[in-house]
Amino acid sequence: MKLITSESMQKLEKRLVESYRIPTQLLMENAGRNIVEKIEGIGMEKSWKQVAVICGPGNNGGDGLVIARHLNLRYPSLPITIFLAGNPERLKNDSALNYEICQRIGIPIQRVFPENPLGFEPGTLIIDSLFGTGLSKNVEGIFQVVIDAINEAKQSMIIAVDVPSGIDATWGKIMGRAVKAHHTITLGMIKRGLVVAPAREYCGTIHLADIGIPFDREPGIVPQEGFLITPDFIRPFLPEKAFLSNKISTGVVMIVAGSPAMTGAGLLTCQAAYRSGAGMVIWATNPQLAPLVKTSIPEVVSTILSDNKNSFQWEYLPHHADEICKAILQRKCRSIAIGPGLGSSWSSKYFIEKVIEKSPVKGVIDADALNAIAVNREFWKNRLQGWILTPHEGEMGRLLNRSASSIAENRIAASCALSQYFNCITVLKGPGTIVVSPQGEIAINPTGNPNLATAGSGDVLTGIIASLLAQGRSPFISAVTGVFLHGLTADLYQKQSPQLLASDLASYLPYAIKVVKNCEYRLPIVDRD
Numbered sequence: 001m002k003l004i005t006s007e008s009m010q011k012l013e014k015r016l017v018e019s020y021r022i023p024t025q026l027l028m029e030n031a032g033r034n035i036v037e038k039i040e041g042i043g044m045e046k047s048w049k050q051v052a053v054i055c056g057p058g059n060n061g062g063d064g065l066v067i068a069r070h071l072n073l074r075y076p077s078l079p080i081t082i083f084l085a086g087n088p089e090r091l092k093n094d095s096a097l098n099y100e101i102c103q104r105i106g107i108p109i110q111r112v113f114p115e116n117p118l119g120f121e122p123g124t125l126i127i128d129s130l131f132g133t134g135l136s137k138n139v140e141g142i143f144q145v146v147i148d149a150i151n152e153a154k155q156s157m158i159i160a161v162d163v164p165s166g167i168d169a170t171w172g173k174i175m176g177r178a179v180k181a182h183h184t185i186t187l188g189m190i191k192r193g194l195v196v197a198p199a200r201e202y203c204g205t206i207h208l209a210d211i212g213i214p215f216d217r218e219p220g221i222v223p224q225e226g227f228l229i230t231p232d233f234i235r236p237f238l239p240e241k242a243f244l245s246n247k248i249s250t251g252v253v254m255i256v257a258g259s260p261a262m263t264g265a266g267l268l269t270c271q272a273a274y275r276s277g278a279g280m281v282i283w284a285t286n287p288q289l290a291p292l293v294k295t296s297i298p299e300v301v302s303t304i305l306s307d308n309k310n311s312f313q314w315e316y317l318p319h320h321a322d323e324i325c326k327a328i329l330q331r332k333c334r335s336i337a338i339g340p341g342l343g344s345s346w347s348s349k350y351f352i353e354k355v356i357e358k359s360p361v362k363g364v365i366d367a368d369a370l371n372a373i374a375v376n377r378e379f380w381k382n383r384l385q386g387w388i389l390t391p392h393e394g395e396m397g398r399l400l401n402r403s404a405s406s407i408a409e410n411r412i413a414a415s416c417a418l419s420q421y422f423n424c425i426t427v428l429k430g431p432g433t434i435v436v437s438p439q440g441e442i443a444i445n446p447t448g449n450p451n452l453a454t455a456g457s458g459d460v461l462t463g464i465i466a467s468l469l470a471q472g473r474s475p476f477i478s479a480v481t482g483v484f485l486h487g488l489t490a491d492l493y494q495k496q497s498p499q500l501l502a503s504d505l506a507s508y509l510p511y512a513i514k515v516v517k518n519c520e521y522r523l524p525i526v527d528r529d
């Protein structure tokens with residue numbers, strides 16, 4: 001499902017308005033009327049005690065005025081008040097016209113002043129029409145006061161028009177303050193910023209309302225600025241074993257993960273790789289762990305690396321890199337996953353770099369392997385073509401030499417910067433995981449929930465993506481399909497249990513694959529007709 005930035009939405013509307021000669025007044029009318037229909041679908045039957053329509057100075061405010069008119073027409077006995085934040089004399093064109101109509105109809109209009117703070121009675125339906133795609137700077141002063149009042153309303157329902165006010169709809173940033181809506185009814189196309197963190201949390205359920213422009217008739221003119229991953233998109237790329245397939249042709253994955261202190265990381269990665277369809281999973285492990293691997297996951301094939309004669313506890317050492325590269329060729333591996341639970345000693349860092357440099361196949365770089373790359377980031381600049389990096393915000397901060405909080409503020413921009421810098425596929429984990437290619441493709445994942453915040457769930461993701469890669473999917477498609485399935489597994493599991501362990505995730509994965517294959521799944525956040 002295509003996503004669009006604020007800037008492109010405005011340009012596109014202008015262009016289509018000119019080519020179809022649809023007057024902008026009509027668009028605003030369509031927007032307002034269709035939003036009222038969506039509001040009715042959400043719950044007008046709950047008979048709200050009153051409606052507060054909060055209008056700002058631009059066209060988003062104009063939409064609010066149309067909404068107020070239509071609600072007034074359909075529910076004449078419902079008290080509706082328009083709260084205008086801004087000077088009515090400075091309203092322009094369509095908004096000014098609708099303001100005048102509302103005045104003539106006699107809908108009460110109150111201007112919001114700093115000395116006259118807003119408060120909403122319990123049972124108010126609040127329509128947030130303060131700012132939409134035209135938000136151009138941080139929210140301050142009276143606008144901040146209005147947003148705080150909306151967010152403090154008790155036992156009310158907040159419906160945002162197009163975008164929760166205060167959200168940057170292109171990047172998903174919070175511009176100082178933002179309305180926390182229960183529902184967001186977005187117009188024409190879904191704005192990219194709505195589906196990524198931190199904005200995602202402010203949108204509630206996202207609904208798409210038509211504005212009378214046939215966007216889908218001319219798909220070529222809608223720019224590629226990102227897409228929301230859907231079940232339909234990933235269905236062709238799900239694991240599928242052909243009639244004549246064997247375990248090698250299906251796909252062999254090399255896993256370089258785990259250590260005596262963090263054995264589980266390796267086990268989870270291997271298990272997830274099998275559960276997502278790999279024909280064979282090889283774990284490059286050490287003599288101490290090999291017996292444990294056999295009893296935990298008997299299907300895993302171990303490549304036992306040479307013993308470290310001189311060290312007290314076994315760890316991966318640089319010379320193991322050659323052994324692994326040899327095993328990759330011997331075992332006909334088609335992908336590699338490196339990083340989970342490897343530890344952060346200098347020798348293991350050096351080992352990791354050697355494997356990535358020499359490996360005959362590419363794959364997923366995660367966890368400690370990301371930290372090894374970060375230490376030597378200038379060396380790795382532009383050298384990770386075909387590799388998939390799966391950082392969380394902390395790891396991303398180290399890779400870009402920035403703070404984790406600056407990454408969190410604008411996750412899309414950070415992901416694009418990483419892909420550009422290393423020439424790699426980036427998977428920035430967290431709510432609304434983002435996948436970006438060096439060519440600038442941007443995919444946002446709608447699946448997943450906070451139950452995934454459990455140790456080892458990232459290891460499972462690494463196993464899934466490496467497995468899909470071994471099954472012949474491209475790096476970008478492997479990452480996109482992997483993050484969707486990983487999140488979906490957690491969403492489906494949540495229905496039967498409130499607690500998720502990473503090992504449950506790996507076991508439950510085939511069920512998520514089946515659900516997508518059988519078309520039994522609807523996107524959780526976007527409600528469409």
Ligand SMILES: NC(=O)C1=CN([C@@H]2O[C@H](COP(=O)(O)OP(=O)(O)OC[C@H]3O[C@@H](n4cnc5c(N)ncnc54)[C@H](OP(=O)(O)O)[C@@H]3O)[C@@H](O)[C@H]2O)[C@@H](O)CC1
Pocket residue numbers: 010013014024027028031056057058059060061062063130131132133134135136137138139140143161162163187211
């Ligand atoms: N285009 C179309 O055909 C259609 C568009 N539609 C609707 O229009 C919406 C976009 O409308 P829009 O472009 O007028 O922008 P909007 O979000 O209302 O805000 C702009 C106003 O806010 C002001 N302002 C900005 N930031 C501020 C801040 N931090 N603090 C204070 N002020 C700030 C800004 O002032 P300025 O920056 O110009 O000084 C300007 O006055 C879109 O989301 C959709 O709802 C639909 O009707 C369908 C047809």
Ligand SMILES: Nc1ncnc2c1ncn2[C@@H]1O[C@H](COP(=O)(O)OP(=O)(O)O)[C@@H](O)[C@H]1O
Pocket residue numbers: 367392428429430431432433447448449450451452453454455456457458459460461486
């Ligand atoms: N609140 C959340 N909502 C959705 N997904 C989440 C959330 N928290 C974590 N995740 C997902 O869980 C996984 C955690 O990975 P990671 O941080 O590497 O954990 P670990 O290192 O313990 O395996 C990622 O796929 C991430 O997207």
Ligand SMILES: [K+]
Pocket residue numbers: 060128129130131132160161162163164165
């Ligand atoms: K709004």
